[in-house]
Amino acid sequence: xxxxxxxxxxxxxxxxxxxxxxxxxxxxxxxxxxxxxxxxxxxxxxxxxxxxxxxxxxxxxxxxxxxxxxxxxxxxxxxxxxxxxxxxxxxxxxxxxxxxxxxxxxxxxxxxxxxxxxxxxxxxxxxxxxxxxxxxxxxxxxxxxxxxxxxxxxxxxxxxxxxxxxxxxxxxxxxxxxxxxxxxxxxxxxxxxxxxxxxxxxxxxxxxxxxxxxxxxxxxxxxxxxxxxxxxxxxxxxxxxxxxxxxxxxxxxxxxxxxxxxxxxxxxxxxxxxxxxxxxxxxxxxxxxxxxxxxxxxxxxxxxxxxxxxxxxxxxxxxxxxxxxxxxxxxxxxxxxxxxxxxxxxxxxxxxxxxxxxxxxxxxxxxxxxxxxxxxxxxxxxxxxxxxxxxxxxxxxxxxxxxxxxxxxxxxxxxxxxxxxxxxxxxxxxxxxxxxxx
Numbered sequence: 458x459x460x461x462x463x464x465x466x467x468x469x470x471x472x473x474x475x476x477x478x479x480x481x482x483x484x485x486x487x488x489x490x491x492x493x494x495x496x497x498x499x500x501x502x503x504x505x506x507x508x509x510x511x512x513x514x515x516x517x518x519x520x521x522x523x524x525x526x527x528x529x530x531x532x533x534x535x536x537x538x539x540x541x542x543x544x545x546x547x548x549x550x551x552x553x554x555x556x557x558x559x560x561x562x563x564x565x566x567x568x569x570x571x572x573x574x575x576x577x578x579x580x581x582x583x584x585x586x587x588x589x590x591x592x593x594x595x596x597x598x599x600x601x602x603x604x605x606x607x608x609x610x611x612x613x614x615x616x617x618x619x620x621x622x623x624x625x626x627x628x629x630x631x632x633x634x635x636x637x638x639x640x641x642x643x644x645x646x647x648x649x650x651x652x653x654x655x656x657x658x659x660x661x662x663x664x665x666x667x668x669x670x671x672x673x674x675x676x677x678x679x680x681x682x683x684x685x686x687x688x689x690x691x692x693x694x695x696x697x698x699x700x701x702x703x704x705x706x707x708x709x710x711x712x713x714x715x716x717x718x719x720x721x722x723x724x725x726x727x728x729x730x731x732x733x734x735x736x737x738x739x740x741x742x743x744x745x746x747x748x749x750x751x752x753x754x755x756x757x758x759x760x761x762x763x764x765x766x767x768x769x770x771x772x773x774x775x776x777x778x779x780x781x782x783x784x785x786x787x788x789x790x791x792x793x794x795x796x797x798x799x800x801x802x803x804x805x806x807x808x809x810x811x812x813x814x815x816x817x818x819x820x821x822x823x824x825x826x827x828x829x830x831x832x833x834x835x836x837x838x839x840x841x842x843x844x845x846x847x848x849x850x851x852x853x854x855x856x857x858x859x860x861x862x863x864x865x866x867x868x869x870x871x872x873x874x875x876x877x878x879x880x881x882x883x884x885x886x887x888x889x890x891x892x893x894x895x
Contacts, residue, residue, distance in 0.1 A: 460487040462497055484854050489516035492872055492879050494859065502854065505883045506861040507872045510680060510712045511738035514791045515874040521742055521787040528783035537565070537777040544786065545777035551789050552749065555721055559730065561754030564769075565747065565777040569711030569737035570604025572748035573674070576733045577608045578771055579750065580672040580705045586759045589703075592671040593628055596661055596704075600634040602681035603674060603709050603735075612674050615682055630665065632657050632675070636685045638834075642823045643816060644686065645809050651688030655695045667702035672733070677723035680712035683866030684832025686825055692729045705732040705756075711748070715739030716792065716873050718828030719802040726828070732756060742788045747781035801829055801873040804880070811884040812869070818891045820845060829875075833867040835894075849890050858886045 466480050485497040492515060494502040507513060514521070528544070535542040549563045564579070566572045577595060584592035597603065597612030604610075610618050611626035614634065619625060633654055641648035662670065677692060679685035699706040708731035713723035716739065720726040724734065733756065737748035760768040775781070792798065805828060812831040813824050823834040838844050846862040853860045861868045867887075871879065 460497065482851075491515050491517070492875055501857060503858045503879060503882055503886075505869050505871050505887075506859050507739075507870050508743050509738070509861070510717070510870050511743035513716045513739040513873045514742045514788060514795070514797055515872040518742060518787075518791050520791055520794075521744055521784055524783040524787035525744055525780055528780045532779045535779050536774070538772060541777070542779050542782075544779050544782035548777075548782045548786050551786060552751070555789055555792075556751060557721075557725075559724075560734065560751040562752045562757040564750045564752065565773075565781075566737070566749060567746050567773055567775050567778075567781075568604070568748045569709075569735060570606045570609050570748075571773060572711065572735035572737055572750050573603040573612075573709060574606040574608040575748075575771065576674070576707050576735050576750045577612070577672070579733060579752065579756065579769070580707065582769060582771075583705070583756050583759050584671050586763060589668070591668050592704075594665055594670045595626070595629050596632060596658065596670060596673040597629060598632040598634060598675050598679075600636065600679055600682040600685060601631075601674070601676055601709075602679065603676075604711070628669075630661050632661070632673075634679070634682075634685060635688055635691060636683075638823055641688070641825075643813065644825050645813065646827050647686055647689045648825075649689060652690035652694055654688070655691050655698065658695065658698045662698075662702055662704075667704065670702065670704050672705040672707050673699055674707040674709060676709045676712065677727060677729075678713050678718070678827060678830065680830070680868065680870075681863055683834065683863050684825055684827075684830055684868050686827050687727070692727045696729050696731075699732075707731060707733045707735065709735045711735055711737045712870070715788075716798050716801055717830060717870060719798060719805055719873075720828075721798065740788070741781055741784040742791070744788075745778070745781040745784045746775075747778065747785060795874070797873050804873075804875060804877070805829060807877055808880055811880045814884065815888060815891060818888065820894060821891065829871060829873060831867075831869040833869070835865045835867070837865045838895075845894065849894055852890050852894070853887060856886045856890060858883055860887065 486494045487497050488495045552563050566575050595612050599614040601614040603613045611629045614631050635651045635654050640650040710722050714736040718726040732753050734751040741747045809826045812826050820835045822836050825832045835845050843864050846865040850862045
């Protein structure tokens with residue numbers, strides 16, 4: 458790969474980027490290994506964001522690299538419409554084992570956005586297959602992020618992602634978000650206040666009637682909106698209400714899946730059973746795009762009771778791509794062989810201590826941590842929302858650390874293989890950035 462500056466950066470329309478600002482002052486990465494990127498100027502950049510929440514095992518894991526190289530030379534592509542290849546089936550069995558067989562089936566996609574839209578379609582088709590075709594409504598949550606498909610932005614609750622595109626999917630309502638700075642600031646783990654907000658689902662059910670509602674979709678921990686951690690008992694209460702009213706519960710674990718909370722999934726951490734679960738990112742350690750929807754057996758079986766033929770008219774050209782399957786199989790092996798989850802759990806307290814040591818620095822108004830995630834909320838500059846955190850992001854990169862910002866919140870989610878020395882470096886440098894921030 459070219460490791461020098463490109464001749465021109467004009468043609469690439471970059472996603473979720475201030476293109477004009479970036480191209481005036483580019484941040485170009487050319488290689489990565491372990492906990493570090495290298496930029497085009499040869500500087501090491503400590504990865505405090507696991508790329509984009511998606512590299513739990515660290516960069517350039519030899520087993521994953523070798524698996525990708527081998528498969529691309531053996532089987533560069535194979536369709537999964539009316540045919541298949543062994544790796545897709547082997548991976549499905551391995552994933553069922555990784556979930557401790559709490560799910561029965563997996564449907565492959567290419568991203569978290571596609572996984573969300575797939576889960577929504579499965580929910581609709583499931584109710585229709587059972588003779589409850591009136592269940593067409595979805596309930597999302599304010600400040601939720603569920604990707605960028607029209608289904609995902611419809612059930613999502615981030616205004617900036619919805620505003621440019623006008624009318625969304627019809628029949629969508631939203632629960633209130635659970636973020637409460639007044640009562641829950643500077644919390645480690647689940648905050649004490651706010652479980653009662655789950656009861657807003659009862660109000661929505663009363664308004665629309667349960668017979669019209671297909672599914673509730675939430676992120677167990679809302680990531681892209683700034684690390685919003687559910688109050689104690691909140692998710693269990695949502696589960697109870699969905700069961701009571703025959704509504705499917707979908708967990709969007711695109712961010713929280715594959716170890717981010719030091720457990721396989723957030724469902725394990727919170728001991729709550731969703732009916733459907735969306736995943737991506739850490740599924741392949743970020744090496745090859747891939748997503749997946751995990752389904753309870755009874756949902757899949759409802760489709761198999763239909764007359765012979767195609768049971769679900771849905772899929773993608775690259776569903777179960779052989780190279781992605783090879784990457785995911787190798788990722789699961791790395792998790793097991795290197796005891797990634799156990800290591801992450803051992804780092805969690807040291808991580809939380811380091812994050813909360815930033816309390817009292819200029820402009821810091823809240824800190825929240827769970828597993829190996831942190832949200833550091835900054836007071837906004839009057840009339841310039843997001844400007845303060847974005848300035849921190851740019852200065853942090855100059856100082857050799859990669860952080861992620863959303864609005865005026867710094868969101869941290871390092872590779873799970875980090876050591877105490879990396880935590881010390883990350884927060885030592887971030888402390889200086891925050892101390893000198895306007």
